[in-house]
Amino acid sequence: MSTECQDPLQHPQVQMAHGGQYIAAYVFSLILSALPLFLVQEHGYSDTHLLFVVIAAAAAMTIIQGYFWLRLDVSRTQAWFTASFILFIPLVVLTIGLTAWMFATLYTRTMIPTLMHAPGFTH
Amino acid sequence: MSDCDPYNNDGTLAGGYMAERRWERARGLVPVLAAMLSGCAQKGFWLFHPKGAVARTEWHTTILDVAVMGGVILVAGGLVVAFLWRYRAGNRARTYDPHFTSSLVIEVLVWGIPLVVVGYLSYFSVKSVFATNPYNPLAVRQAVDRAGGGLREAYGERADPTVVDAMGAPPPATRPLQVEVVTTDWQWVFIYPHQRVATVNELVMPVHTPVEFDLTSATVVNDFFIPELVGEIDIMPGMRTKQALIASRTGTYHGYSDDYSGGGFSWMGFRARVESPQRFRSWIKKMQAQPVHLSYSRFRQLARPTINLSERISRFSQVQAGLFDHVVERVMEGRVYPTPLAMTENMTKPMKVRLIK
Amino acid sequence: MLVHYPGPWTPLLGRLALRQIPYQNPILVWTFVLVVLAGALVVGAITYTRSWTYLWREWLTSVDHKKIGVMYCLLGLVMFFRGFIDGVMMRTQQVMAVGPHSPGYLGALHGYLPPYHFGQIYSAHGTIMILFAITPILVGLMNIIVPLQIGARDMAYPYLNALSFWLTAAATGLVMISLFVGDFSHAGWVGLIPLTELAYSPGVGVDYWIWAVQIGSVGTTLASINIIATIIKMRAPGMSWTKMPIFCWTALSTSVVGLSSFPVFTAAVALLSLDRYAGTHFFTAGLGGNLMLYTDLFWIWGHPEVYYVVLPAFGILSEIIPTFSEKPLFGYMTMAAASIAIGGVSWSVWLHHFFTMGAGPGVNAFFSIASMLVGIPTGVKVFNWAFTLYRGRVRFDLPMLWALAALVLLLTGGLTGMMLAMPAINYTVHNSVFVVAHFHNMLNVVGFACLGAINFWFPKVFGFKLDERIGKRAFWYFSAGTAVLFGCMYALGFMGMPRRLDYIPFPSWRPLLIGEEIGIVLFLISSYYLVKQLYVSIRNRAQYRVSGSDAWGTARSLEWLAHCPVPFYNFAVQPHINVRDEWAWRRQNGLGQTAPEHYEDIHLPNNTPIPLFIGVLTFALGFGLVWRMYWLALASLIAIIAAIIARAFDDDPGQTIPGERIRRIEAGLAGVLEGRVATGDVVVGGAVAFETRATKAAPRARDA
Amino acid sequence: MSKMNDMDPAGAVLWAPHDAEPDMIATRTLGFWLYLLSDAMIVASLFASYLVLNHRMNAAAGPTAGAVMHPLTALWETILLLSAILAYGLSLVALKRKDRRGVLAGFGVACMLGLGFLVMEGHEFADLALRGAVPERSGYLSALYTLVLYHAVHIVFALLWTAVMAVQVARQGFTPNVVYRLLNLKLFWFFQGFIWIYVFCFVDLTGALHVH
Known part of the structure; x- marks a missing residue:
């Protein structure tokens, strides 16, 4: 193949490795993991607020790791990676979100209330 | 029916006679076919002849949907057939224009028409979902309000199901009858909790009275269905679903499971009898005098895998209080009624199961 | 960790023993005899013509996309025939077992099939037709046509392509061997839960089903990756996205659907196998399982799978209709957009397969509207095909006939699909034969399109056309069979008949069941002509030879x-x-x-030959897991990983x-x-x- | 209207002057990325199952999320895993410099850290199992074990693959085939980071929250 004659190390996907960015993503990820953990352990806020913090941290880490580690940008080499990744986000959200919604209504409608709030099966 | 008299055969085998005979034979088939079709239309098409208010709403929705979609299908199919005829290669009179490959007007129309139709149908779909929602205590009453009316009334202002206040309790004309349904492998247990009686494979209901069902399964998933009275609802082990119906005419209807549940599934039918209130009351009295009582341990015997080949009905009185909840609870704790290997998919040792003949 | 199941187990053979061979069942014994005879005939023919080397060098080890595609199609057609025979057996049982006084034969209570055997037959019919007949044929067609349409030398990953095929073949092998060694699942092609749990299906049938569909779905996922990458990366110079043939658009859309939905199926079936093998409680009714979760995950795949098979069919129609109208496709851009839109909407409709579950009316309403939305791009496609005919010069060659019949079927299927998308109607026909009629109607769209495509592209691959006269005869019988069989089935749906009935309790259903049987006889005649068409065309291939590169003159x-x-x-x-x-x-x-x-x-x-070896090893892995011969499973797994690593060193x-x-x-x-x-x-x-x-x-x- | 009219056949180029060989490395990495996205759908299904089964009822009177989660341990596991991924990333920086020893050193560090992650997670789950919280206990525990161990199996394969690539780099040097595999392995490692942060956030952290 024609590419085999060239030096594979000159390929843009090899050349885009960047130590500084990798380390930056690493540090940010650790901070974003530790911060919500700290908040959760403290229990200073309501659980719903904390849930939002956790979701926000996960989203932020997705963006940081996606950009600095996987280099999901719109450059010519990476455009298809980014496009397919973005295509899959709604699919994942639909799978999890619609399932959760469906079962939330199903649980409220098909579980017998007295059994649902009992403190477990004691007998 | 002299033209298809089988004795009218003189033994000649001339060609012309043969052709005639073939036609006669075919003509003989016509009344048979007609009888087949009309006979079915009279009796068999249960969905065409709903006998309950909820089923009637569902049937009206069907008619509406078929009418609207049928119109679209006729237009589209008509276009295809007309174009095929007009632009067939043999037709010299037609114009041939290979450059006609896009047109903004047509594009807008072909996206617009389906959009409008789907929008229109979606609107009715949402309405009918709420109108037939088995959990809505008002659904039955509203269906009764609409009963007897045609399409216009079914979807009139008065009965707009989207504005139903599901929380507010309706003032019931008649007190609804509560029935708890437990399916086993492969029988139906109908418990009347307030009357404390139970039947197996027979459901008796008073006419013109709302009947509210709680349903669960002791084993696998089934589907509660009485085509002439009410649509389907899943019956799931460890969960409790609800259904409600009201019957507008006395009679005996067929009910069965509509979701495959194993080897005895085909025999898993029950009789749904709709009686006048007086007869229903006397039936309850008779039931309450039954000698056999239904406790949980008795239920466990009942729930062993059984095929009811002869549609035999059993009757119980003195049903243990809270039996339904107890069955659900036990299933949630992990109770199963395993099917023996010989009654599932085993090809070598078939049919080792309790048969009621 | 491993669960208890009934029956003996030995370390060497696992649950397998001589008594697992159903030699008492005359149907299976005669099938076995027939299969052995046919197999001996094929092996003998190959040996007689001294073609073993040729077969090995040119086909079995091939990485050529056309040959893999042909093998895919051949596999699909063979399995199509097997699934069809299952259908014949089901219809015949149903017509024989009507009413309490119907006689029973061969140990059955009614008809000639006992319930457990009938259950296996309809489960095998569904599994085979969807996953091992239509899917391989379509993947095969895409394999052959997509690289040619974009001007590529091969698929993006020829080796992976062969691997996908051999994985599919291994899965097919598992389904076929379940006929004679052990049993197949009786819980439907959907794997009805909790019927598939160990308590209600203690035999190996469900395990066969699990591993067959699991391996098959991995193969199809890999094929989807290959097709997407091929279309993105391998297009000939000058072929921008708007110049790409429409079949490639549908192939792309369908592969995206396959790539994203098959993994969910893999997950669902994997969790089910954990329940059966490791004793977990994902889908049990008790101990915290949730059985509807399986149904949910299954249909997250199951519905997109429907579009996975129907989208390439739409692509085929979009290729055949312009060719025989001598006109470019009308509204190319909207057609491409509609293909993508169908793939996109397919991801939010799956609940309509269990509207009766008892979810809230809001949930049902959402999924109802989403399901109806599919009607929009589909309607667009129908209208665009109609306007392709408009001002054209329409010829009724054989591929065109199949395509037009598919179009007509699509219209009726759309009508009933819109009915099923409405929960209020769905409550009355869910799980009835109405649903069966509907999806057979839609899958027949795919079937007609496939047969049209085989007739259309056959000369491209083999250089000669298939006989038109016999083919038309097959077409008309096939169409008549479809109309009669599924017309009766729709009617039975309105009579409330549930699907999967082994015994029919109501004699009033008998006339229409007889109608269905007439339909299946028409199908039988049609299949005779289909085989004859292939045979005659190959025998007289010199006279069907096409000249030039354009077999139809107007492609x-x-x-x-x-x-x-x-x-x-x-x-x-x-x-x-x-x-x-x-x-x-x-x-x-x-x-x-x-x-x-x-x-x-x-x-x-x-x-x-490595893909072939991996296929064989995967078959052994599946077989070992089915019979719980853990040594065989482990050894095959290690051998597969070793083969992959060895391949990495053998550039x-x-x-x-x-x-x-x-x-x-x-x-x-x-x-x-x-x-x-x-x-x-x-x-x-x-x-x-x-x-x-x-x-x-x-x-x-x-x-x- | 139709494109046919636009094109002048006289001056048209009919044949490509050379075979347009697609960029092998870019093609291979794209395919592998598509595989990873399909894997993401499996993970999404597992998350959906976990979400559905993370209900008091699914615990079947056994331990619930609050009782089995140790977010602090999970943070240590996070640090180990992300460090392993970083080590692999840095070895690709060495690849850019054609530094074979640097690449191999990065592999070694990544493998050690990854192994540490596996040991720590194995210890955590063994501890859980010894306390009776085995996956057979309840639907909730089944979902928990499956989700977390599915990620762990990926790490096992990442280690195996890294070891194989170390042999290939040492024996064959940086040939195109080795380089595309290194790039694929990079995608694989980095992708595990993605999955882990979701496990960390939506299993460990929300488990401590008692939202459900």
Whole structure:
């Protein structure tokens, strides 16, 4: 193949490795993991607020790791990676979100209330 | 029916006679076919002849949907057939224009028409979902309000199901009858909790009275269905679903499971009898005098895998209080009624199961 | 960790023992005898013609996309036949077992099939038809056509392509061996939960089902990856997205659907197998399981799978209808957009398969509207096909007939689909034969399209057409069978008949059941003509030979620029794409026969037997897991990983075909088209393509 | 209207002057990325199952999320895993410099850290199992074990693959085939980071929250 004659190390996907960015993503990820953990352990806020913090941290880490580690940008080499990744986000959200919604209504409608709030099966 | 008299055969085998005979034979088939079709239309098409208010709403929705979609299908199919005829290669009179490959007007129309139709149908779909929602205590009453009316009334202002206040309790004309349904492998247990009686494979209901069902399964998933009275609802082990119906005419209807549940599934039918209130009351009295009582341990015997080949009905009185909840609870704790290997998919040792003949 | 199940177990054979062979069942014994005879016939024929080396070198180890595609189609057709026989058996049982007084034969209470056998047959019918018949045929067609339509030499990953095929073949093997060793699942092709749990299906049938569909779905996922990457990366110079043939658009959309939905299926079935093997409680009713979760995950895949099979069918119609209307496809851009839209909407409709579950009315309403939305792009497609016919010059060749019948079926299927999308109607026909009629209606759209596509592209691959007269006879019987069988079935749906009934309790259903049986007889006649069409066409192939690269004279897209049959390198020189319907444009401007000025070296990958080995090992893995021969499963798994690693160290340098040889082959091909016989250097996509009656005695060309 | 009219056949280029060989490395990495996205759908299904089964009822009177989660341990596991991924990333920086020893050193560090992650997670789950919280106990525990161990199996394969690539780099050097595999392995490692942060956030952290 024609590419085999060239030096594979000159390929843009090899050349885009960047130590500084990798380390930056690493540090940010650790901070974003530790911060919500700290908040959760403290229990200073309501659980719903904390849930939002956790979701926000996960989203932020997705963006940081996606950009600095996987280099999901719109450059010519990476455009298809980014496009397919973005295509899959709604699919994942639909799978999890619609399932959760469906079962939330199903649980409220098909579980017998007295059994649902009992403190477990004691007998 | 002299033209298809089988004795009218003189033994000649001339060609012309043969052709005639073939036609006669075919003509003989016509009344048979007609009888087949009309006979079915009279009796068999249960969905065409709903006998309950909820089923009637569902049937009206069907008619509406078929009418609207049928119109679209006729237009589209008509276009295809007309174009095929007009632009067939043999037709010299037609114009041939290979450059006609896009047109903004047509594009807008072909996206617009389906959009409008789907929008229109979606609107009715949402309405009918709420109108037939088995959990809505008002659904039955509203269906009764609409009963007897045609399409216009079914979807009139008065009965707009989207504005139903599901929380507010309706003032019931008649007190609804509560029935708890437990399916086993492969029988139906109908418990009347307030009357404390139970039947197996027979459901008796008073006419013109709302009947509210709680349903669960002791084993696998089934589907509660009485085509002439009410649509389907899943019956799931460890969960409790609800259904409600009201019957507008006395009679005996067929009910069965509509979701495959194993080897005895085909025999898993029950009789749904709709009686006048007086007869229903006397039936309850008779039931309450039954000698056999239904406790949980008795239920466990009942729930062993059984095929009811002869549609035999059993009757119980003195049903243990809270039996339904107890069955659900036990299933949630992990109770199963395993099917023996010989009654599932085993090809070598078939049919080792309790048969009621 | 491992759960308890009934029956003995030995370390060496697991649950397998002689008593697991159903030799008492006369149906299976006679099937076995027939299969052995047929197998002996095939093996004997191969040995007699001394074709084993040829078979091994040219087909079994091939990485050529056309040959893999042909093998996919062949596998699909064989399985189609098996699934069809299952259908015949089901219909016959139902027509025999009506009413309490119907007699029973062969140990059955009614009819001739006991419930457990009937359950296996309908489960096998569904599983095979969806996953091992239609899916392989479509993947095979995409395999053959997509690289040709975009002007590529092969798929993006030829090795992976062969691997996908052999995984599918391994899965098929598991389904087939379940006929004679053990049992198959009785819980439907959907794997009805909790019927598939160990408590209610303690045998190995469900395990066979689990591992067959699991391996098959992995194979199909890999095939989807391959097709997407091929379309994105391998398009010929000049082929922008708006110049891509419409079939490639549908192939792309369908592969995205497959890539994203098959993994969910893998997950669902994997969790089910954990329940059965490790005793977890995902889908049990008790101890915290949630059985509807399985149904949910299954249909997250199951509904997109429907579009996975129907989208390529739409692509096929979009290729056939313009060809025989002598007109470009009407509204190309909207057609492409509609294909993508169908794929997109497919992800939010799955609950309509269990509207009766008891979810809230809001949930049901959402999924109802989403399901109806699919009707919009589908409607657009129907109208655009209609306007493709408008002002055209319509010929009714065989592929066109299949395509038009598919179009008609699509209309009726759309009508009933819209009914099922409404929960209020769905409550009355859910799980009834109405649903069965509806999805057979839609899958028949796919079936008609597949048969049309096979007739349409057969000359492209093999160089000769299929017999038109016999084919038309097959077509009419097939159409009549469809109308009669599924018309009766729709009617039975309105009578409330549930699906999967082994015994029919109500004699009033008998007349329509007889109607269904008449339909199945029509199908039987049709299948006879289909086989005859293939046989006669191959026997008289010299007389059906096509001249030139365009078998139909009015074809449009790029694949018709390559020779019929396609040489192993597809295009001697890669074409440069100027317009959307490149071949039609070249033909109309008199550039159809323009040969390239010079020939360059072509680089192609070498054949490799490793995919075949991995397929065999995967079969062993599945078989070991089904019978719980853990040593076999573990050994196969390690061997598979070892084979993959070994392959990583064995870099394929590929082969380079010198331009001079290409020129010679091209000249030889030109000679063939003029009626002379090519020998020696010519290796083509079709095995029998270049033999004529004249050369039958001549030694076979075995050059690789 | 139709494109056919636009194109002048006289001056048209009919044949490509050379075979347009697609960029092998870019093609291979794209395919592998598509595989990873399909894997993401499996993970999404597992998350959906976990979400559905993370209900008091699914615990079947056994331990619930609050009782089995140790977010602090999970943070240490996070640090180990992300460090392993970083080590692999840095070895690709060495690849850019054609530094074979640097690449191999990065592999070694990544493998050690990854192994540490596996040991720590294995210890955590063994501890859980010894306390009776085995996956057979309840639907909730089944979902928990499956989700977390599915990620762990990926790490096992990442280690195996890294070891194989170390052999290939040492024996074959940086040939195109080795380089595309290194790039694929990079995608694989980095992708595990993605999955882990979701496990960390939506299993460990929300488990401590008692939202459900």
